[in-house]
Amino acid sequence: MQNKYRVCVIGCGVIAPNHIKPLLENETTELVAVCDIIEERAKARAEMGNCAYYTDYHKMLEEVKPDAVHLCLPHYLHSPVAIDCMRAGADVLCEKPMDASYEAALRMKEVAEETGKRLGVIFQNRYNAENQTILQSLRSGDMGKLIALRGEVCWKRDQAYYNSGEWRSDYATAGGGVIINQAIHTLDLLRYFADSPVADVRATVSHHGDTAAEVEDTAEGLITFENGARALFYFTINNFEDEAIRVTLKCEKARVESRAGDCCIRFLDGHDVNVSNMDHAKNSGAKACYGSSHAIQIDDFYHDPDGSRARWMMDEALKTQKLVDAILKASQGVHA
Ligand SMILES: NC(=O)c1ccc[n+]([C@@H]2O[C@H](COP(=O)([O-])OP(=O)(O)OC[C@H]3O[C@@H](n4cnc5c(N)ncnc54)[C@H](O)[C@@H]3O)[C@@H](O)[C@H]2O)c1
Numbered sequence: 296m297q298n299k300y301r302v303c304v305i306g307c308g309v310i311a312p313n314h315i316k317p318l319l320e321n322e323t324t325e326l327v328a329v330c331d332i333i334e335e336r337a338k339a340r341a342e343m344g345n346c347a348y349y350t351d352y353h354k355m356l357e358e359v360k361p362d363a364v365h366l367c368l369p370h371y372l373h374s375p376v377a378i379d380c381m382r383a384g385a386d387v388l389c390e391k392p393m394d395a396s397y398e399a400a401l402r403m404k405e406v407a408e409e410t411g412k413r414l415g416v417i418f419q420n421r422y423n424a425e426n427q428t429i430l431q432s433l434r435s436g437d438m439g440k441l442i443a444l445r446g447e448v449c450w451k452r453d454q455a456y457y458n459s460g461e462w463r464s465d466y467a468t469a470g471g472g473v474i475i476n477q478a479i480h481t482l483d484l485l486r487y488f489a490d491s492p493v494a495d496v497r498a499t500v501s502h503h504g505d506t507a508a509e510v511e512d513t514a515e516g517l518i519t520f521e522n523g524a525r526a527l528f529y530f531t532i533n534n535f536e537d538e539a540i541r542v543t544l545k546c547e548k549a550r551v552e553s554r555a556g557d558c559c560i561r562f563l564d565g566h567d568v569n570v571s572n573m574d575h576a577k578n579s580g581a582k583a584c585y586g587s588s589h590a591i592q593i594d595d596f597y598h599d600p601d602g603s604r605a606r607w608m609m610d611e612a613l614k615t616q617k618l619v620d621a622i623l624k625a626s627q628g629v630h631a
């Protein structure tokens with residue numbers, strides 16, 4: 296059996312346990328150290344992971360020499376820290392989005408190619424059972440041509456949320472609000488299902504709520520793909536609670552309704568296919584709103600002998616980052 300990958304995690308905030316737990320359970324990985332500039336956070340996650348902790352990632356890279364590093368950091372740090380890790384000889388699995396900016400994300404890809412290191416980006420919802428079923432039905436041709444898609448995210452994030460991590464408030468550090476932070480998974484799925492380059496984007500991006508954040512809290516728009524499919528989206532964090540995310544697809548031979556992991560594919564010939572991600576989510580021990588598929592994507596990243604899985608993760612993440620950029624530009628009248 297090959298030696299285990301010696302892995303570090305940088306950033307010990309909200310999402311870190313969704314990496315630490317799978318890394319402890321996966322037979323191919325050994326969690327060796329975690330790092331956070333806030334010592335209590337690093338210490339608490341090190342206790343959870345039964346590993347060493349650091350408050351300076353440069354020192355950790357130098358002393359531990361990990362095979363791979365998982366980044367659970369504010370968006371604007373993804374590109375520079377990933378580049379430092381790859382140059383230090385480690386593969387990188389980075390939380391979504393690739394970075395706060397498309398240009399910085401491109402630099403990450405350049406350095407991955409230059410160093411030959413694998414760079415993956417977490418978009419765990421692609422691995423959810425319902426989304427895999429939709430994807431297979433689309434690609435097999437069972438549902439006929441895809442005509443239209445719709446994604447709706449109505450969640451609640453108030454000032455307390457922004458106070459809990461100030462980087463989330465500004466374009467410079469987060470790259471945006473509801474689009475890049477909360478709804479990016481849904482945007483990624485719309486793009487992934489459409490399976491076609493983006494031809495045009497029309498969008499309105501606003502700040503309607505009463506938080507002091509600079510970033511947008513509402514976005515709506517229409518994406519046209521080169522294959523003719525059109526995706527309508529509405530994203531807000533001004534709702535009174537986190538409601539189930541809805542994704543709807545209209546195809547020539549079927550209609551898909553997916554609501555928080557409960558999905559029904561209704562074929563025009565009268566038969567239905569139902570699939571649910573909910574039981575899996577309940578059993579995963581992960582925070583349900585993030586889905587349960589971090590462990591599956593992490594496993595995929597570590598079973599990648601020729602690097603093709605990581606390359607796919609990187610290239611798909613870059614396409615979604617470009618779409619985020621296009622939406623923000625379209626809202627200022629600059630169209631793709
Ligand atoms: N996949 C998902 O569903 C999902 C869900 C939530 C968050 N995320 C993503 O995870 C990432 C982190 O989000 P979060 O909510 O955990 O943020 P957070 O603010 O809770 O955690 C970030 C941590 O990074 C630490 N940090 C900052 N600079 C550092 C540095 N130079 N070295 C080491 N540590 C440093 C901070 O002290 C903080 O503890 C973001 O990219 C976010 O979008 C993904």
